[in-house]
Every structure is written in structure tokens, then in C-alpha cells.
Amino acid sequence: MSAHATPRPDLLSAAPERADALARVRTLFEETFGSAPDGVFSAPGRVNIIGEHVDYQDGLCLPMAISHRCFVAAARTSTGLLRMRSAQAEGVLEVPIAELDPARAGGWTAYVEGVVWALAARIAETEGTSGAGLDLVVDGYVPLGAGLSSSASLECAVAEAVTALLDLGTTPLERVRACITAETDYAGASTGGLDQSASVLCQAGHALLLDCRDFSTRPVPWDLAGQGLALLITDTRAEHSHVDGEYVARRRDSETAARLLGVPTLRDAEHAGPEQLADLLARIDDATIRRRARHVLTEIERVREFDRVLASGGVRENVARLGELLNASHDSLREDYEVTVPQLDVAVDAARAAGAHGARMTGGGFGGSTIALVEADAALDVAAAIEAAFVEQGLAAPVFFLALPSAGAGPEV
Template sequence: MSATIDAAQVGADFTRTFGTAPDGVWAAPGRVNLIGEHTDYNEGFVLPFAIDRAAAVAIRLRDDSTARLVSSYGEQLVVEVDLDTLSHDTMTGWTAYPLGVVWVMRQMGIAIGGFDLYLHSTVPSGAGLSSSAAIECAVATAFNELENAGLSLNELVLVGQRAENEVVGAPTGILDQSASLLSTDGHAVFLDCRTQESSLVPLDLAAAGLLILVVDTKVTHAHATGGYAARRASCELGAEVLGVAALRDIAAADLPEAAGLLDEETFRRVRHIVTENQRVLDTVGVLGDAGPAAIGALLTASHASMRDDFEISCPELDLAVDTALAQGALGARMTGGGFGGSAIALIPVADEAAVSAAVVRAFADAGFTAPDIFAVSPAPGARKVS
């Protein structure tokens, strides 16, 4: 799968499918979360960056209330819905992401009528790289322009989050949409999830002779089910027992007292959030003072916390991290919601082939499905591309 979105090809595929040219093509990237996992819905800090893999949507407005949607994958069947009767029952499968955004924007009073939409994405699905947020942000950016809605980037972030929460049913925070919408080339986004304040942090990997290697374990996950919701519930319980609005308000110095008030499992969940927030702040400081070559230990400590305290890793993720570190990675961690998905490794550019080969061998020796391994670079956020 090519990482680069070919806007002209997406437009041509739209024309072939619907018999007319689109009004435009919009793209939004997936993301790697450099550090700060599950801290977003705890009103804490995160440090993601957009990657050079994206979702693109070609859209043409219609004069009726019909929406026709096609994805470039699978059987490429046209899904047709009446927007005037749009409901949770009619927003299913992959269409829940674009239609969820449309539903939210219509709820906000933005008069979106009928449209044709063609989707193509190079963000691997289920890999922990926010393929869903990429779709949501591309669609939100497109309709914000097509309907002259005038929403700010921060407002579009909340549109995407609301679609994810209320339509898809995934209790996620604002991390993914913020990365997809706010990023620029060569930078990570330092985001305060309580205030939505953000700043760009230089992440010039190439100048340091480094790259981020993504190891997609092929263990798929779904945020709308299972462990993600359970972890969020544990965090909310911890905050309630500790008498704070969110775990953002707990400091490391508070942890000994918290241990006496919480059951063992809830305490470990709380400890991860508290220490992870501090790791994000430390990483931002180190990047400013010493550059990306100095953040490896923080990445690795983050993985240990997710593995042991938050318990969202899996054998494939642990093997990817351990193998990369053994091959000389400066740091490595799982990224994303957990229970599968991807690991990242910060490595010298010259070591890419050796680290990749070692991980492939380790997976084969363990009897795991062969991983997909590729390098990513900090990329720009959502925008019109044609």
C-alpha cells in the first residue's frame, strides 16, 4: 500500500464511480502518539504527531437529501442513505465515521444536504494509528469548507470526537482528532486535553539522523468494545474516590495516599495516568533542551507502565518493543489505545533494515502473524488537496 495520497487518482475514482467530477478532495492524516497514552480523557497531556499516511475523501454536493458513499476497499459497493431519516441504525460499518460527522454537524445547525462521497485511505485499519479519526477529520474539513460553516480547528476536533463517542460508540478523548487537524510538518502537537490549548514542538528526526519505525502487529483492536471502556471506567472510579475532577489533578506526590484509598487494580490504573502525564511533560522539555535522541528512555518507561500498570499491551507488542531495544533502538513503546495495534521504535536511520529484519524474525520464531513495518515522518494536518 502506497503511503502517499494521490489526490488526482482519488478524484478520478470518484468520477468513474459517480459519473461526474467531485467538488474537491480533502485529506487528513493518521497519527502516531509519541507519548501520552490514555491521558486524554483524563484531562491530561499528550504529544502526538500526524504521519504521512492519510484518509482522503472526494465529495460532490447534491440537490436532494440522499447521501451515496463508497470506499475504495472491499467490494466498493455504494451505500445509500436518506439524510432526513439518518439515525444510529443507518450509520453502520465504515460509513459510521463519515455519516457520524455529518450527523453531528447537522445537529449543530449546519445545513448539510445530499452528497456523493468516495473514500480512500492509506492509514492501516486497527493498527492504533487513528484511521477512524483520519476519516472523520477529512470529512469535517470538507463540509466545513463546502458549507461555509466557519468552524475553527478546535471546533472541528470536537465534531470528530462527538462522532466517535456518540455514533461509533468509542469513549475516546480529543487526542486523535487534534493530531490530525493541528499538526504541521516536522512537529509534534503538545496538547492540554483539559483546556484544548496546544503548541507545536519541533520533532526534526531527519536532522538528528533518526526515524520512527512503526511495527503494525496485525493484532486488531476496536475502541468501541472491551478493554478501552473498562480502562476509562477505572480512571473515572479512581478520580471519584480521590475526590478530583479528573486524574490530571493527581500528582506523583499524591500516589502513596492514593494507594491506601484504592483497590490494587484501580491504583495501578491511576499510577499509570499520573506518571504518564509527567512523562509527556518531561518529553516536551527534553525535546526542547536536547532533541529527539534524548527521549528514548521516556518512551521505554511509558511502555513498561502500559504493560504493567494499565495492562493494555499484548505479547506481540511486547516482543516488538523488546526486539527493537535489543537491536539498538533508543526507545520503544506501544502506541494507541492498546490490546493490539502498533509499536513504535526510535532508531538511527542506518539501523532501519536491521531492526525491521530482527522483528520479522522474532515474530516468525514466536509463531505470530508477520508484522507490517514502515517508517513515518511528522506530516501536515487536514487540508484540501485537490
């Protein structure tokens, strides 16, 4: 982009207006099932601000919910059937609730079926053998394949609907656990629970400090809008290549590092500062395993400091330090954990060069998205600079979103 070019106003993809999304999903429900839904429920996608690849080492993460959400219109029936339609797919699919089976799961409906299956015992306690059924229409606005937890937003919206319509009385944490079970045991996908925790438990204007050792959480004030700031999300559109094998390899490396250090997980490897960290890592002979351990140990400390900085005086007063922590996180993921790809690095480097306070990849890596902490009125310019860098490198055009910390799952008024 030249110094005098004007960025396209349509460069940033906005979430739909809430009223428009509600009207659309209600209308589709009525067209599909011939009556109005009993209620509409929604749950957000998420970005992880900092704390990457530490969940499986009992680390700390700091996610936040985004404004892009999944909406579910639903009604209770007496058919004993789970009937499902998606605005993003054709046709109505149905299965008897009593016959839900992970062995037959597949496609997007596995995430819906899995939640009902995970709550089956609670449904039986409440409903007995009354043959309660559910009709659901799903309309998702969390971008697919961008690492923003579209599957978790679907699961969590369904969990809200099932709980409310069947009077299950589940707690938020019980719904989180049911959604984790749905993804891991029914849909057969890997999740550490960060996504579901963020989608259910986040509050507007806050991030969520998640301790992966015991799944305790604490809201952390993160008032971006009030400080004239925003998170710019760049969906790099990079295909996730070999991600499953690479993820398994990184997890195995971190487990090896913990074993070599004689601790259950790397979270237990105590060190009081850089010198003590260097002494600790010197006990690992293999250079690759040593780098993996260094990332996990330093990333956990970056989350702790990010939390301390926010608690000490807010975002605006400490924006430079927050940016430094974001930058250090990405550099560690690129150099020590080796989970970035060219698209992620190009997006981060271009954002920094265009004036972002800090930028990093978010999610598991090997594709997906980046985030950049930017002045709200400069977001369009930073996005345009990233787009120009992609053009210069011959990469497919990215997609951009602005993120402000949003509310978690719940019923729509």
C-alpha cells in the first residue's frame, strides 16, 4: 500500500447486527418446522490473547470472547427425536435421542448430538422416559477454519438451549464440561477445554484467566473500547497442513521435557528469574526439547505478567508493555515451538511495522489467525498494510475482523 492510499472501508468484516441474526434464525426455524421456536440461544467464538500451547502442561491462558457468535433457535417436542438444520447446509437431519452413538457421528451434527449425548444422564434424571425431543436450527457466524472456535460456539449455544428447554438446571461449569465431552468423546476432536470455557464463562469487557491445572477461572478487566483500542484479527486463510501430527509431536516434546526435569508437568518446574531458568534448561541436553520447554515456561510467565499489568492500572497506561508481551509470545512460538507458518509471520511482521502495539499468532498454529493490539482508529490502516504484505508475498488474501471482549453464552432476549 502506498503512503497515500486510502484503505477500503469494506476491508474489515463485521459480525451481523444482533437483531438481524435473531430474525434470520427465527425465520428459518419457522420455515423448517412450521412454528415459532421456544427460544433462541447464542454463544461466541474466542481468541486467546496470550498463553499458547501451555494448556496440556497445566499452564495459564487468557482468552476472550468475540462478537462473532453462533445462534440456535430451538423448541422442545414430544417426539423423542433430535431434529437439526443448519443455515449453512441443506436439509433436516434427525436421530432418536435414545440412539445417539459416537460410532455413527459425523459432520457438523456431531457437535450438536454430542452435547445432548453428554447431558443424557441429566436429561434422564429430569425427563425420565417421557420421550422429550428437540428441534434446532443453527446459524453460525464464527468463521470456519480460522482458529476462532466455531465448533465450541456451536456446542455451547446448544448446551444453553438444551439446559433451558429441558429444565436441566446445569451450572455454567457443568455446561463447559458437557461441551468438552461432546467434542472429545463424541465428535472425536482434540480440545483442552479453553475454547468451551471462554465461550460459556467470558464477560463483556473482560478477558478470562484460565488455570488449566484445575480449570479455575477469573474475569480480568480488558476495556479495549473505553481506551480507544481494539484487537485486529487476521484470518490468514492458510491451510492447516500436518497440524494433527505436529500438535502430537509438540505435546510429546513438552512431556519429555517435564520428565527430564523430574516434574509432573512443566508448570511444576519452578524458577525465580532468567538465570534460574537458564540453569533449569541446561539440564536438558537435547536442543529441540530444551527449546520446547523454554517456550512453555516463558509463556506461562508472560500470562502471569499480562494479568499483573492489567491489574496494576489498565490497558492504556501499560499498552507498550502489553504489546511487548504479545510480541515475545509470537517470537517464542516461531523460534522455540516452531508452530508458525509464513502467512502467520507475514501478518505479524506487517502489523508491527504498521504501528500495532504488539501482534502474535493465536490458536494452535500451522495456519489460522493472528491478533494485533491496535489503536481503534488505526485498525483499517494496519489491515491494509497486512493485505499489501500478502500481495507482495504472493499469498492468498486474508480476512480481517475487529474484536472487542464480549459476553459468553446465554439466552437471547
